Amino acid sequence: MSMLREKIASRTARVGIIGLGYVGLPLAVAFAKAGFPVTGIDIDGNKVTQINAGKSYIQDVSSHELHTLREQGKLQATSDFTVLQELDTVSICVPTPLSKTKDPDISFIASVTSKIAEHLHAEQLIVLESTTYPGTTEEFILPELTAKGLQVGVDFYLAFSPERLDPGNPHYTAQNIPKIIGGITPACTAMAQALYSQAMQKVIPVSSAKTAEMVKLLENTFRAVNIALVNEIAIMCDRLEIDVWEVIEAAATKPFGFMPFYPGPGWGGHCIPVDPFYLSWKLKTLNYKARFIELAAEVNTHMPLYVVTKLADILNEHQKSIKGSKILMLGVTYKRDVSDVRESPALDILRILQQKGANLSFYDPYVQRLEEASAHWVPLTEQTLAGADCVVIVTDHQQVDYKFVVEHAPLILDTRNATKEVRTGREKIRLL
Ligand SMILES: NC(=O)c1ccc[n+]([C@@H]2O[C@H](COP(=O)([O-])OP(=O)(O)OC[C@H]3O[C@@H](n4cnc5c(N)ncnc54)[C@H](O)[C@@H]3O)[C@@H](O)[C@H]2O)c1
Structure with missing residues (x-):
């Protein structure tokens, strides 16, 4: 030995x-x-x-x-x-x-x-x-x-x-x-x-080492592509006036051949929005275009703008514009129950809303300061919820009391289906 x-x-x-x-x-x-x-x-x-x-x-x-x-x-x-x-x-x-x-x-x-x-x-x-x-x-x-x-x-x-x-x-x-x-x-x-x-x-x-490198890229490209697919399905369901969350829940009862992915405000973190580009870059050097990767990126990076458009429509129904409206964002990290904001779609949404003149604040149990966007942290209280024109749920942290949010917010855009258990009959909640 x-x-x-x-x-x-x-x-x-x-x-x-x-x-x-x-x-x-x-x-x-x-x-x-x-x-x-x-x-x-x-x-x-x-x-x-x-x-x-x-x-x-x-x-x-x-x-x-x-x-x-x-x-x-x-x-x-x-x-x-x-x-x-x-x-x-x-x-x-x-x-x-x-x-x-x-x-x-x-x-x-x-x-x-x-x-x-x-x-x-x-x-x-x-x-x-x-x-x-x-x-x-x-x-x-x-x-x-x-x-x-x-x-x-x-x-x-x-x-x-x-x-x-x-x-x-x-x-x-x-x-x-x-x-x-x-x-x-x-x-x-x-x-x-x-x-x-x-x-x-x-x-x-x-x-080989090369095989091991490719295993990781397959795993993360698989996620990137499926997230994009379900995001596009969400956009289609919206046009068709079908609840995408109900569709996924029902499809997920199939015991084989289907794995549920959920739509959301985009993609984030240090891995999923980054790793597939390592693969497409390498393939470019071999004169091959990684089409699925590029399409997935196109759909996923468009989602923050889609959220803002949806928000503009909701405010419009209430005779309000994004400019001057008080928007309270719930959750700014890239996924639930973590404190990481790297590549978080929340940052893109905040940037677009800021350009459009919204009055921005956020609540996140894991993040109290955001250097990447000009929104200030507020506590989650009756006053902060009631004082907002619209509350946008971007990250569905499990420790947030969504019943409390639904009770006090005047209008909610829920991009994660976080209000699922508490929204029956609530007209003021819109889903992605
Ligand atoms: N974060 C995840 O969930 C995750 C999951 C799977 C794979 N990865 C991959 O793992 C790798 C690391 O990611 P991470 O999230 O831990 O990054 P990170 O930024 O959290 O940590 C990287 C660390 O490396 C240090 N560092 C930078 N340059 C250095 C140098 N020259 N010498 C010594 N230290 C240096 C930094 O100070 C930092 O502490 C990346 O390739 C990432 O894609 C990350």
């Missing part, structure tokens, strides 16, 4: 995680809880300080958990990349955003790859977890790591393992979401599989 294999089996391998955000911190905690000594590396000094003080800034990781791991000496954080030379395994969890022109921005991966290459040593395992286009691990990372003469699959190991975390989901965590792994060589896959099976319940090896 190789030395690295032995260290992994005895859980003495020094595990490193680069990028301690929504993905990296839960992963670091999962390995530390499995008993490995874990070192997190992040350029954000504030995050490093908080972790070392046992304070969590990620909703799905408790400070109590961090504190315990700190006391046990299982977890530490640093901004010093020279620690890489002491680490046996390194998982990369840095952002992979889009540029302004919607092309992949892999500059974060590039930056950490050069740091890793600088300190790479024999018997080290490197795993990329950031979502990216098929070929990144093999075509982009591998050449830099082999430049000094170390041989992949023999001296060191390189693999891709997509992160499939679902923030805010209490049932599926880093430990129990099955982990896909694809190495550059079979030995790389086996080494990464050996490591991840120590901390995760199920590991699924695939034949």
Whole structure:
């Protein structure tokens, strides 16, 4: 058995995680809880300080958990990349955003790859977890790591393992979401599989890094396309004067061949509106147009404007215009029960309403300040609800009392069917 294999089996391998955000911190905690000594590396000094003080800034990781791991000496954080030379395994969890022109921005991966290459040593395992286009691990990372003469699959190991975390989901965590792994060589896959099976319940090896990269993009493109499909069905139902929510509920009784997706004000988060563009960009370089991805983007990015049009119609029926109307938005995060506003359609809706001269406020139990839009937070009270011309429900957080909202708001546009249980016979509620 190789030395690295032995260290992994005895859980003495020094595990490193680069990028301690929504993905990296839960992963670091999962390995530390499995008993490995874990070192997190992040350029954000504030995050490093908080972790070392046992304070969590990620909703799905408790400070109590961090504190315990700190006391046990299982977890530490640093901004010093020279620690890489002491680490046996390194998982990369840095952002992979889009540029302004919607092309992949892999500059974060590039930056950490050069740091890793600088300190790479024999018997080290490197795993990329950031979502990216098929070929990144093999075509982009591998050449830099082999430049000094170390041989992949023999001296060191390189693999891709997509992160499939679902923030805010209490049932599926880093430990129990099955982990896909694809190495550059079979030995790389086996080494990464050996490591991840120590901390995760199920590991699924695939034949290559490229396959593993594509698995993630299939999953998220599947979601993007189905969200777009159901959004378009919602628009069609509106024209046909049919309740789309009733249609979906009834269709979902089919025990096979149908999986319910729900319409909404658009798409959001760091993944679904971003990842499919990584795939379409790669295909463009191969002279192929990813039509479903482009169409899904067109439909989903149009939804915020659709919501505003719907709102204008509702106000119009009450002899009001958007300009000057008091609009209270309920929920600004991209999905329910999380505090993340990245790419949230709420931001687009607020921007359009602001341009049209609306008087904007918002309530969200998870967010009290919005730097991305000029709306101020208000508490959810009888007065704030009654004082609005229209309340727009954009995120259906479970802790909001929708009965209370329905009782006091004069007019409601519900883009998420959040008022389902409390709206019988209420004329003042409109659905998407
Ligand atoms: N957030 C999710 O739900 C989710 C789910 C699945 C996959 N992903 C993917 O995981 C990756 C990370 O996403 P995230 O949401 O955790 O991002 P994030 O922004 O929450 O965290 C990234 C962290 O990397 C750090 N960082 C940036 N550049 C660095 C560098 N050069 N060296 C060290 N640290 C650096 C940042 O300071 C930040 O703490 C992305 O590719 C994303 O697409 C995210």
